[in-house]
Amino acid sequence: MHRHEGHDACRSDAPDMLARAEALCRERGLQFTPLRRDVLEAVAESDKAQGAYDIAERLSAPGKRVAPVSVYRALDFLMEQGLVHRIASRNAFIPCAHGHAPGEGVIFLICRSCGAVDETSSADVEGGLERTLERAGFTPTHSILEVEGDCGACRERERTP
Amino acid sequence: MHRHEGHDACRSDAPDMLARAEALCRERGLQFTPLRRDVLEAVAESDKAQGAYDIAERLSAPGKRVAPVSVYRALDFLMEQGLVHRIASRNAFIPCAHGHAPGEGVIFLICRSCGAVDETSSADVEGGLERTLERAGFTPTHSILEVEGDCGACRERERTP
DNA sequence: GCGGGTTTGTTACAGTGTATCACCGCCAGA
DNA sequence: TCTGGCGGTGATACACTGTAACAAACCCGC
Ligand SMILES: [Zn+2]
Ligand SMILES: [Zn+2]
Ligand SMILES: [Zn+2]
Ligand SMILES: [Zn+2]
Numbered sequence: 001m002h003r004h005e006g007h008d009a010c011r012s013d014a015p016d017m018l019a020r021a022e023a024l025c026r027e028r029g030l031q032f033t034p035l036r037r038d039v040l041e042a043v044a045e046s047d048k049a050q051g052a053y054d055i056a057e058r059l060s061a062p063g064k065r066v067a068p069v070s071v072y073r074a075l076d077f078l079m080e081q082g083l084v085h086r087i088a089s090r091n092a093f094i095p096c097a098h099g100h101a102p103g104e105g106v107i108f109l110i111c112r113s114c115g116a117v118d119e120t121s122s123a124d125v126e127g128g129l130e131r132t133l134e135r136a137g138f139t140p141t142h143s144i145l146e147v148e149g150d151c152g153a154c155r156e157r158e159r160t161p
Numbered sequence: 162m163h164r165h166e167g168h169d170a171c172r173s174d175a176p177d178m179l180a181r182a183e184a185l186c187r188e189r190g191l192q193f194t195p196l197r198r199d200v201l202e203a204v205a206e207s208d209k210a211q212g213a214y215d216i217a218e219r220l221s222a223p224g225k226r227v228a229p230v231s232v233y234r235a236l237d238f239l240m241e242q243g244l245v246h247r248i249a250s251r252n253a254f255i256p257c258a259h260g261h262a263p264g265e266g267v268i269f270l271i272c273r274s275c276g277a278v279d280e281t282s283s284a285d286v287e288g289g290l291e292r293t294l295e296r297a298g299f300t301p302t303h304s305i306l307e308v309e310g311d312c313g314a315c316r317e318r319e320r321t322p
Numbered sequence: 323g324c325g326g327g328t329t330t331g332t333t334a335c336a337g338t339g340t341a342t343c344a345c346c347g348c349c350a351g352a
Numbered sequence: 353t354c355t356g357g358c359g360g361t362g363a364t365a366c367a368c369t370g371t372a373a374c375a376a377a378c379c380c381g382c
Contacts, residue, residue: 031379033329053368070330072370077329088249089305091338091369107290109299122293128285129268129308136281137313138270144250145306147290152298194360214337231361233339238360252338252369329378338369346361352354 014044017095021083030081035066039074040095043084048115049092087117089146094119105129105143111151113158118151175205178256182244191242196227200235201256204245209276210253248278250307255280266290266304272312274319279312 021040025032042055052071059066075093078084085094087108094117100106105126109118125145133140150158182201186193203216213232220227236254239245246255248269255278261267266287270279286306294301311319 031329035330051369065331067331067333068369069332069371073330088307107293109294109297111299112302118297118299120293120297122289124289125286125293128283128289129306132268132281132283132286133270133308133310136270136279137316138272138279138308138310139316140308140310141273142310143306143308145290145304146249147294147299147301147304149294149299149301149303155298155300192360196361212338226362228362228364229338230340230363234361324382326381327379329376331376332374334372336369336371338367340365340367342363342365344362344364346359348358348360350355350357352356 013097014041014095017044017083021078021081024081024083028081030077035070036074036077038066039071040078040083043075043078043093044095047094047117049087049090049094049110049117051092055093085119087146088144089148105145108144108146109151110146110148111154112148113150113154116151116153174258175202175256178205178244182239182242185242185244189242191238196231197235197238199227200232201239201244204236204239204254205256208255208278210248210251210255210271210278212253216254246280248307249305250309266306269305269307270312271307271309272315273309274311274315277312 018037018041021037022032038059039055042058043050052075053068055075056066056068056071059071075084075086079086082099083096085096085106085108086092087094087110090110094108097119100121105121107120107122107125109120111117129143179198179202182198183193199220200216203219204211213236214229216236217227217229217232220232236245236247240247243260244257246257246267246269247253248255248271251271255269258280261282266282268281268283268286270281272278290304
């Protein structure tokens with residue numbers, strides 16, 4: 001359920017990601033254009049959440065500038081297809097590490113010292129939330145759960161200075 | 162635990178809020194200045210989440226303009242004191258309806274049709290989340306849980322057009 | 323080739339939040 | 353009383369985030 005087995009291999013699944021995205025688009029009859037590919041690759045190149053403007057800058061070269069608005073459009077598309085998540089508390093984006101069942105809740109774990117964002121889920125949390133909303137007479141359409149703190153790797157690093 | 166007993170009385174607790182805030186500041190040796198008072202009052206005047214710029218505009222009068230930056234500073238103060246919450250998914254602010262135990266998780270219920278934001282909490286959800294984080298080796302410092310959907314009142318209104 | 327949808331480029335703009343510096347009011351300490 | 357610090361405010365400018373609008377390019381089926 002976690003993105004990291006150890007704490008490397010973060011970007012080793014980037015090519016895998018691109019292949020998965022391409023297959024998924026073909027299956028749905030959608031266009032996996034070069035821009036969308038580049039944006040997804042840029043997002044997948046780091047396990048840190050990246051801002052749209054960072055991505056735009058990274059994709060821009062002396063001869064060819066990629067405007068932020070283009071990046072936003074590509075990100076919108078990739079989010080609709082479930083390939084990318086937006087981290088609301090950071091105004092930033094991460095690649096989705098593992099596809100989700102429709103309607104499944106995701107929990108984002110954001111490390112405040114290394115900036116890495118991991119994603120997980122919990123039937124426990126989800127069930128509790130469902131009951132709570134039911135009791136409150138509230139019908140949910142979408143929810144976000146983002147936790148900031150220290151990841152295991154950083155806490156370890158902290159202990160041995 | 163909910164802000165509304167029925168679904169009125171939303172702003173009837175605004176004066177109460179101000180008194181509470183003043184007492185709290187005195188107790189902590191902090192200044193409850195006119196600006197901070199005005200900002201809190203403006204936030205408490207609606208059960209909808211309001212943007213900082215909206216508040217600034219509302220507090221501005223022909224003779225006296227309140228700059229957004231001042232509002233942000235007041236909001237920062239009020240958030241530190243737990244009197245106001247920020248809704249990350251809306252870039253907006255709501256008054257805290259009922260003080261929280263330190264470290265207690267809050268769940269924001271954001272109605273997409275009437276815009277009202279209610280807050281609640283759940284030991285169930287909190288326990289589940291704690292276990293999940295423990296299992297993931299993640300030490301949390303702060304978490305946000307925001308749910309968008311339809312509140313009971315709006316769903317009722319929907320059913321009887 | 324042609325027509326109509328989709329994608330991209332470009333520009334401009336709106337919305338959100340912060341940095342900086344100057345000024346004021348207050349109060350402790352010389 | 354003076355004075356220096358300190359927290360709060362005003363004011364300007366700026367950075368960052370996101371969207372609207374329109375034109376051009378592209379693709380794909382007819
Ligand atoms: Zn995911
Ligand atoms: Zn970390
Ligand atoms: Zn609250
Ligand atoms: Zn509602």
